[in-house]
Amino acid sequence: MQEAKGHIWLTREDARARVLEASRFSPRVERIAVAQSVGRVCAADVASRQSLPNAPSSRWDGVAVRYDDFAAGMPDTSGWREGREYAFSNTGIGIRGDYDTVVRIEEVSFDAEGRISFAAAPAQRGALVMPVGATLEEGEPLARTGQTITPELAALLAGGGWAEVDVYARPRVAFIPSGNELVDAGRELPLGKNVETNSLMAAAKLRAWGAEPLVRPIVADDVGLLVEALCEAVEDCDIVILNGGSSKGTDDCAVPAIERVARVLCHAVLMGPGAHTSLSVTSEGVPVIGLSGPSGGAECTIDWYVKPLVDRYFGLGFNEPPKVRARLLAALDLSQRSSGSKVKMAVRCLLARSSDGFVAAPMGVLPESLRLQYRGGNAFVFASGVGFALGEEAEAELRYPYAFPPRAEGLFDDLESHALVL
Amino acid sequence: MQEAKGHIWLTREDARARVLEASRFSPRVERIAVAQSVGRVCAADVASRQSLPNAPSSRWDGVAVRYDDFAAGMPDTSGWREGREYAFSNTGIGIRGDYDTVVRIEEVSFDAEGRISFAAAPAQRGALVMPVGATLEEGEPLARTGQTITPELAALLAGGGWAEVDVYARPRVAFIPSGNELVDAGRELPLGKNVETNSLMAAAKLRAWGAEPLVRPIVADDVGLLVEALCEAVEDCDIVILNGGSSKGTDDCAVPAIERVARVLCHAVLMGPGAHTSLSVTSEGVPVIGLSGPSGGAECTIDWYVKPLVDRYFGLGFNEPPKVRARLLAALDLSQRSSGSKVKMAVRCLLARSSDGFVAAPMGVLPESLRLQYRGGNAFVFASGVGFALGEEAEAELRYPYAFPPRAEGLFDDLESHALVL
Missing domain, CATH: 2.40.340.10 (MoeA, C-terminal, domain IV)
Incomplete structure (x- = not known):
């Protein structure tokens, strides 16, 4: 393991803390359909716009009545007519404003002439009526800023009357594979070359974390070309990952290239796999991660150093892994x-x-x-x-x-x- | 709680076991790009098509040499020329077949005339050379049938030389919301009506489980209309969910409709929320789930009864929740x-x-x-x-x-x- 002079080595914990502290994000907000919002992060607190039910509703299939008609005991219902003294009411549906109580259909019968009679009077005013807001009250908090939208929460937002919701735009994360030995996956592999597979792993993880991966073409081991790719990436991305080029030997191009666009917080970390990971931040606060090349290291280091940065973009604090x-x-x-x-x-x-x-x-x-x-x-x-x-x-x-x-x-x-x- | 005569009630565990046992799936297989395969389920065992590295490769930036030249001690290198007695070798790149050993660049120097000299002879033949297959061997198993493809596994498949992979096609899951009281989310909610939000929750969960949700229009509480919707769904779906219509009261349409297209295993389960969930199977083995209407019940019951069916479509056994x-x-x-x-x-x-x-x-x-x-x-x-x-x-x-x-x-x-x- 190469420990070049003047190189800063930090523990994994210190490295992570330093890059989180030095990075500055300007999260963008976008309004999207609630139906498309699962996995996205709320950019504002959300409260219900409506009460559910929005009118007194029946808890049971039955007939809606006025309790006052029963207050003095079972009334003579021989002259009752539907739509006047009573109305059919189905579970979950609002009852007309002039009724206040529901009797289960099982306790109601009709004779040959269609005259209604009740097996029992309702026990109290409002029996079997769900009041307005019993399920959800207007103004009730549904979600907080920073909350990830689950399937259940998306449904709740829709129930609260929201068709759209403000979420943080996905952070743009550049992934620049580098190395003379690399060939794009899916192409014929010449002898002595290697397949570039880390971008596939990284893109899938970044998407799962709510980010937008921007995978760039493979860059050769050439400081000038790397600087060019980095300059372009830090311009329009929230996080930049330079993968590879930070391995053993003196032909190491990654750190010399990163030093030209960012301040290096550490050149390597005291934790393997992936000890050859460098963490830097541009003067604008864009983190530039020199991610370890070998796939075993890249898999771990992207979780350790990049996931917390994506979370931080969303305004979330860092939680130690369990x-x-x-x-x-x-x-x-x-x-x-x-x-x-x-x-x-x-x-x-x-x-x-x-x-x-x-x-x-x-x-x-x-x-x-x-x-x-x-x-x-x-x-x-x-x-x-x-x-x-x-x-x-x-x-x-x-x-x-x-x-x-x-x-x-x-x-x-x-x-x-x-x-x-x- | 309505316990109608002749209705079969099962415990949650028995209900789940019965429907898993009675359902018959014919999972389809499709070949997709490895880059699009994360979250999908392998439909065949996959082994590596190639060895990595595919040629002896350098573990370090340095020069490749023939060990025999050093066997008798440090040779006279004054006449050595690049491309003849030695060649530059970079980390991870194959070395030419006529070299067998690598010396780190740190131990190599050149004089003013460009003549090479070595600070130390290589310790042994093959030093700093990664043999063929050190990372991955041709024929090495990468994934088994039934395995869900993670970001890491997708990268490994690409490294193993696969551009495409056989996965199970997503099971088609119909979701039929039903109820006179329901209005599509995003539309103005009339007084006394309710928002249909379960389809949003269900579709997001089903997608996360690897299924393809097919959300149908809301069907009114009418046995004929429900039977029509069910007949269409069981024709071209692997799993059918009828949501709602199974609540309290006699106007219950879900079970009477389901009985016309499938054999009812249970009309309800002895577990709330969502006790009013029915489980049935058509003569073709298509499970038809009469999912509880209220969102609190629907959220739980889709996990309890539908998730295991989706897993079973993929050929996976049922695992008790921890x-x-x-x-x-x-x-x-x-x-x-x-x-x-x-x-x-x-x-x-x-x-x-x-x-x-x-x-x-x-x-x-x-x-x-x-x-x-x-x-x-x-x-x-x-x-x-x-x-x-x-x-x-x-x-x-x-x-x-x-x-x-x-x-x-x-x-x-x-x-x-x-x-x-x-």
């Missing part, structure tokens, strides 16, 4: 690593719930079926020093999107090893 | 409910992690800010009999999508009550 104590089902042996390295390793694990807490197994010791099913794992365990012994407790950090871990029972019956040498 | 024991932060008082009811209530709660396990508070006792933030809750507690006392332990079932619960510390400082009367 952490739990977990018993390790395999040793993590770091004795082979160079002892001088200060870089901690985030080891991907499958975290599961056991009867008395949590257990975690590094992905590398799992049988193929589990490695495929839980590819990349659902949590990290952080290894430094000599690592961990089998059965030792460690802190496990959930991987985004923070799903509830599966049950451990029976899951780990076929471990391939009880130690992982890193 | 359940944990949780200490209740408010009493659940059911003493006011009619004692004869066998219907259990699923009470929406905010479930959180405390230092020694889980705690849960019913949404109804939370302050407005939390009710808005966690609208609908993240878990259910099932109340029957007289309910639960404050501090009692209950089983909490996570609500889909089964997110890891937040930390309890400080979250529940402002409860509005310590009892919820149901």
Whole structure:
């Protein structure tokens, strides 16, 4: 691992805090159809524009009556007529203003001449009538600024009388793949070249986070070309990702290019995979992330450093990923690593719930079926020093999107090893 | 609650099991671009078509050499020429077939005449060379049938040489809103009418589950019209949802209409909200769900009965939702409910992690800010009999999508009550 002179290394936590602090966003607001709003973030508090029901409504299929007609006991209904002393009322439908009480249809009968009679008088005024606003009251808060719109919330907004809603426009996130070795996915791969696949992963994640990915063409390892691509991106994007070019060796173009357009907060981070990630901010406050090239690093570092920036664009605070104590089902042996390295390793694990807490197994010791099913794992365990012994407790950090871990029972019956040498 | 004669009531679990067992799906397969495949479900096992790297590649920026030239110690390199005894090699790029070893550029220097010299000989043959397949081996399994494609997996498929992938076509799910009281969202709401919002909620959920929602026009409470809509839907859909028309009273049209096109497995379920949900299957095996009308019921019942059917279309087994024991932060008082009811209530709660396990508070006792933030809750507690006392332990079932619960510390400082009367 190259530790060039004058290069700033920060812990993952410090790096994240620094870039969040230094970035400045000007979120745009747009008005969109509520029906298209699921997954978007409210740009204003929303209150209901109407009450539901908007008129006293029947709670049951029956007939609507005036309670006063029953106040002195069961009245003589032989002369009653529909539309005068009573009216049919169906569940959920408003009753006419001059009625105030509903009798269930089951308690109503009609004789051969169509004359109504009641098995029982209504117990009280307003029986089986849903008052205005029983479901939703005009002015009732429905959503707050910064709230992500779920399917349920979208339906509620529509129920509150809103056809459109103000949301934050998707932040524009440039993704610039770089590297002489790269070829676009889907094209024939020449010998000695590699497929550019990170843009696919990044675009899908960014979309899921509510951002608009703008994937640029692959740029060769040339500082001039990179600076050109970066200058264009920082002009019209909220966040810029330069992927690759930050690997081992002296031909490293990413940081020299980024230095020409932004202030470097750190050249690398003390956490692998993806230690060769740089974080910078332009004078306008646009964050420029020099994302690690190898896909294993890119997958993790985009979650660690870019997701919090997207959230911040939406005005959301940073929440630490959930952490739990977990018993390790395999040793993590770091004795082979160079002892001088200060870089901690985030080891991907499958975290599961056991009867008395949590257990975690590094992905590398799992049988193929589990490695495929839980590819990349659902949590990290952080290894430094000599690592961990089998059965030792460690802190496990959930991987985004923070799903509830599966049950451990029976899951780990076929471990391939009880130690992982890193 | 209407318990009509001859009506079949099942527990939620039995109802779900019966409809899963009786439904028959013929999932279609389609080939789509890997770049568009995130969220879709693999219809075949996928193995890598290529090895990565596809040629021995440099692990570092440096020069590629032949190890044999160093076997007898440091050679005289004064006559060496680029492209003959050595060639520049960059990280991740294939080295020419006649070289086998890489020396870091940091250990190489050139004199004024451009003659190369090495600070140290390579330690072994193949040093700093990544062999073919070190990242990915041809034939290596990448995904299994039934696996949902994540951003990471899509990138991996592209890396494995796949531009397209076979996925299951989205199941077609008809959603038929019904009820005389309903008006399309976004239109002016006449007095005494209600907004149809469930289709919006259902369509968004179905899309998130990988299905294609087909929302039909609102149908009036008329058995003939409903039968017509159902006949059309069962013809060309994999799953049919009839929403509403299954509420209180005798004017209930949903079940009589469904009975004309499908065999009713149950007319209602012993679980609220949404007890008035019917489950049926046509002779062709198409499930027809008579989904509860009120939005609170519809939100829950679509998760309970429709989500497992969508999963089953994809060939996936049913997984019970995660359940944990949780200490209740408010009493659940059911003493006011009619004692004869066998219907259990699923009470929406905010479930959180405390230092020694889980705690849960019913949404109804939370302050407005939390009710808005966690609208609908993240878990259910099932109340029957007289309910639960404050501090009692209950089983909490996570609500889909089964997110890891937040930390309890400080979250529940402002409860509005310590009892919820149901």
